[in-house]
Amino acid sequence: MKNKKISILYVDDEENNLFSFKATFRLKYKVFTAISGAEAIELVKNNPIDIIITDQRMPEMTGVEFLEEVIKIDAAPMRILLTGYADMAAVVDAVNKGKIFHYLNKPWSEKELDETIQRAYEVYTERQKIIETNAQLETSNDQLEFMLRQKLLS
Template sequence: MNSNASINVLYIDDETHNLNSFKAGFRRMFNVFTAESAIEGRKVLETELIHVIITDQRMPVTTGIEFLESIIPDFPDPIRILLTGYSDINAVIDAINKGQVYKYIAKPWMAEDLRINIEKAYEIYSLRKENRELTEKLLVVNQQLEFLFRQSLLS
């Protein structure tokens, strides 16, 4: 991928040093937005077009999975990545089933691997968007063809 600067990434973590480390490591590659809580994360989603969401699992008040599950009705498009320092099989299962998580990545992250996963997540985001647009165009063309077919039958 040549220009990643147009990829908007939201990283949510209650640990400020993780947010700072993420921003320092990826700010030149992506448009990075950070939030220290699920509430702050939702505020960012309400004001910015976010392509990829990365959230820590273990946070006070709301877990990463609970946050991801809660935003699906209002923000279904961003691709979701769960990042955690704990390996809990139930969290993995819930992440996939409830939070519609694309990737489950363990802390500490390897910068190159995380970069690649963000780029792949953005590719999925772009392909889904393109697919929706093509489907909408196909429906319009189909309606036009049906109209023309009816007109020719009536003539």
């Protein structure tokens, strides 16, 4: 997993922000961009995404609404919310409904955003390991239960 490029989906209704993000991070990460929540949902359905970064203020679907929809499709990606407004209600919704990992103000600083992506990916990989371990434990438990039943029946 060390050599794998982190896949990031950046969602923003301002095309210049999409170009800027892609230009800044395309060499370091596998970058997907979407200009709307609906477009982003299709990308999540069809691509493995590790981290989602979304703007809050978008027409048709806010960042929080988009993240709520994403969770129904795939709860694994880490979620980061960006907004140019100090809208506390949106931040509270993002934490409670969109289950975000981190909240950043726009305009974002490359260094701060990159550090946040790195921290989010560390948490993401740890969560994936825990999920894998739990699946292995469930399998072992099922096997032991089966063996115990066989023993009791014989």
